[in-house]
Amino acid sequence: MSERPVIFWFRDDLRLADNPALAAAHASGKQLVIVYALDEQSKEARALGGASRWWLDKSLRDLSERIAAKGGRLTLRRGAAEAVVAALVSETSAITVYWNRRYGAARKIDERIEKSLKAAGVGAESFNGLLLAEPFNMKTASGGDYKVFTPFWKALQASLVAPEAAPEPRSLKSLGNVRSDEIADWRLHPTKPDWSTGLADEWTPGELGARKRLRSFLKDRIDGYANGRDRPDHDQTSRLSPHLRFGEISPHQVLRAAIHAQEAGEAPARDVQKFLSEVAWREFSYHLLYHDPEMARLSWRREFEEVDWRTGSKSELRAWQRGRTGYPIIDAGMRQLWRTGFMHNRVRMIAASFFAKDLLVHWRQGEQWFWDTLVDADEANNANGWQWTAGTGADAAPYFRVFNPVLQGKKFDPEGDYVRAWVPELGKLPNAWIHAPWSAPAPVLAQAGVTLGDTYPEPVVDHGAARKRALAAYKSSRPTASA
DNA sequence: TGAAATGTTGGGGCG
DNA sequence: ACGCCCCAACATTTC
Numbered sequence: 263m264s265e266r267p268v269i270f271w272f273r274d275d276l277r278l279a280d281n282p283a284l285a286a287a288h289a290s291g292k293q294l295v296i297v298y299a300l301d302e303q304s305k306e307a308r309a310l311g312g313a314s315r316w317w318l319d320k321s322l323r324d325l326s327e328r329i330a331a332k333g334g335r336l337t338l339r340r341g342a343a344e345a346v347v348a349a350l351v352s353e354t355s356a357i358t359v360y361w362n363r364r365y366g367a368a369r370k371i372d373e374r375i376e377k378s379l380k381a382a383g384v385g386a387e388s389f390n391g392l393l394l395a396e397p398f399n400m401k402t403a404s405g406g407d408y409k410v411f412t413p414f415w416k417a418l419q420a421s422l423v424a425p426e427a428a429p430e431p432r433s434l435k436s437l438g439n440v441r442s443d444e445i446a447d448w449r450l451h452p453t454k455p456d457w458s459t460g461l462a463d464e465w466t467p468g469e470l471g472a473r474k475r476l477r478s479f480l481k482d483r484i485d486g487y488a489n490g491r492d493r494p495d496h497d498q499t500s501r502l503s504p505h506l507r508f509g510e511i512s513p514h515q516v517l518r519a520a521i522h523a524q525e526a527g528e529a530p531a532r533d534v535q536k537f538l539s540e541v542a543w544r545e546f547s548y549h550l551l552y553h554d555p556e557m558a559r560l561s562w563r564r565e566f567e568e569v570d571w572r573t574g575s576k577s578e579l580r581a582w583q584r585g586r587t588g589y590p591i592i593d594a595g596m597r598q599l600w601r602t603g604f605m606h607n608r609v610r611m612i613a614a615s616f617f618a619k620d621l622l623v624h625w626r627q628g629e630q631w632f633w634d635t636l637v638d639a640d641e642a643n644n645a646n647g648w649q650w651t652a653g654t655g656a657d658a659a660p661y662f663r664v665f666n667p668v669l670q671g672k673k674f675d676p677e678g679d680y681v682r683a684w685v686p687e688l689g690k691l692p693n694a695w696i697h698a699p700w701s702a703p704a705p706v707l708a709q710a711g712v713t714l715g716d717t718y719p720e721p722v723v724d725h726g727a728a729r730k731r732a733l734a735a736y737k738s739s740r741p742t743a744s745a
Numbered sequence: 746t747g748a749a750a751t752g753t754t755g756g757g758g759c760g
Numbered sequence: 761a762c763g764c765c766c767c768a769a770c771a772t773t774t775c
Binding site: 608611650659662663665729 | 746747748749
Binding site for chain 3: 663733
């Protein structure tokens with residue numbers, strides 16, 4: 263009779279390297295039950311969007327192969343996490359369950375599981391595998407929670423220790439005869455239609471794809487990042503976000519590699535520091551989410567729930583979703599999203615501002631669309647990004663800051679390359695009008711083969727008028743404004 | 746990690 | 761030469 267095994271439970275940490283909970287489970291010397299649970303039942307678990315399901319499918323298949331190559335086996339189970347873990351403990355007589363901690367609404371699930379495990383005399387060991395600094399360890403001098411990014415970032419930098427990477431197990435010995443679902447049965451990959459070809463062209467989900475992306479970023483694209491990151495017509499962002507989202511790479515791995523590149527003189531300090539501050543925005547988002555688990559649904563500053571948000575007409579919402587607003591920079595971004603599961607960060611801000619301000623529809627509906635379509639949809643980052651732009655979040659843009667899609671386009675896509683890449687019907691329009699086709703003289707439009715309202719839409723709203731409408735609506739929601 | 750409205754300044758045209 | 765006006769350029773304020 264073999265001794266009792268331990269369970270390692272994969273969640274948003276789909277990697278073998280620098281995985282503290284996995285390393286600890288492995289170090290126990292016991293046989294492993296390595297499980298991923300697809301939880302579509304727990305009330306705290308938000309259903310994955312389509313793009314995320316596609317990514318998860320690829321990442322799990324890759325992970326499963328990597329585990330098999332080390333002699334182990336990945337067990338797949340579907341159901342409420344609490345029930346899955348309880349069943350596995352019962353089936354295998356496991357003595358301990360290991361996992362890396364979560365910080366959003368799902369941590370309630372983990373608390374329940376930990377409690378019931380301990381009540382049953384089973385060990386529950388949790389670790390930090392997702393963040394540079396866990397929210398409960400970050401307090402201001404006066405003992406409060408950070409609400410402003412810059413002091414948060416300073417405190418984070420002061421406290422940063424890049425611990426040695428948790429060792430990747432050389433081999434994995436799994437307990438035999440543990441039933442597993444077939445991943446194909448989970449139907450994570452889209453069918454009828456399969457819209458994922460644009461995603462497959464763009465991405466390599468999995469731990470090795472993540473490391474490759476990090477390496478190539480630090481080698482080829484970080485030089486000039488501090489300014490270049492704002493240019494959607496350049497490809498200078500790291501594109502690590504989906505890999506971080508699924509934990510295929512850890513923020514510590516990113517931190518160590520970036521610092522190493524800086525110290526080796528391979529990357530300018532200014533660019534490295536700017537990049538790390540973006541990683542820190544992810545940390546800040548988790549910090550905020552931890553202290554407000556409803557952040558994905560309710561304005562962090564609750565008074566903005568009182569804004570007289572419009573419902574938005576079906577055609578208006580559809581125009582935004584599918585990139586037919588008549589504002590080229592927004593349409594380019596929304597089409598990039600639809601096709602590749604990604605949108606350049608600068609354009610996310612412009613498109614989100616247009617949704618929450620110009621269309622004046624509650625930001626949560628825009629957040630939901632991004633949730634469904636982004637491969638990097640992350641409960642903390644997505645909510646915080648939307649709330650930042652909508653002006654409802656912590657340390658957010660002030661409500662009266664309204665992006666002008668024409669000016670933003672001219673400033674950050676001056677040659678119109680980004681627009682032409684995603685809105686080919688405007689391809690022949692000269693630079694002077696590429697961001698505002700409606701202002702082009704009729705002969706110019708004719709020459710470019712553009713017929714407004716036919717080959718390319720008229721603007722769904724007039725930005726000047728929409729801006730005024732938004733300012734009035736936001737202003738009237740502020741408690742101080744009515745006095 | 747804005748933009749628009751409003752205010753100020755100063756050069757140049759012109760009577 | 762002088763004052764007046766115009767208006768671009770820049771600065772400040774407001775949303």
